[in-house]
Amino acid sequence: MEAFKPDPRAYQMGPDAFKLPKGKIVFAAFAGWDAAGAKWFGYPTFWVNRSNAPVEQLGVVPDGVGSGMADLVKFVLG
Numbered sequence: 808m809e810a811f812k813p814d815p816r817a818y819q820m821g822p823d824a825f826k827l828p829k830g831k832i833v834f835a836a837f838a839g840w841d842a843a844g845a846k847w848f849g850y851p852t853f854w855v856n857r858s859n860a861p862v863e864q865l866g867v868v869p870d871g872v873g874s875g876m877a878d879l880v881k882f883v884l885g
Contacts, residue, residue: 813844821850833883839863846870853882 810816822829834850836842842854843865854869855876862868871882 812841813847815848818845818848818850835879836869839869840865842869843867853879855879 810820812818818829818834821827821832821834825832829849830851832850834842834845834852835855836845836852837855837857839854839856839860840863842852843863846852846867846869852869853871853873855874855878856872857874859874862872871878873879873882
C-alpha cells in the first residue's frame with residue numbers, strides 16, 4: 808500500500824504492524840503537522856519540539872510536548 812501522511816492509511820500502519828489498538832500506541836512526532844495528523848487519527852501524541860516552535864493552529868493539540876527524547880520517555884512512562 809502506498810499512502811502518505813496525513814492520510815489515515817499511513818497512520819493505520821502502526822496498529823496493523825503491532826497488532827495493538829491505536830489508543831495503546833504513543834505517536835512521537837518531530838513536526839507539529841504530523842502530531843496533528845496522528846491526533847486526528849486517534850493516537851495519543853507527543854511532539855518532540857526541538858526548536859521550540861509555536862503550536863500550529865490545526866484544530867488539535869498533542870497530548871504532550873517536550874524538547875527532546877528524555878521528555879518523550881517521561882511522557883510514555885507517566
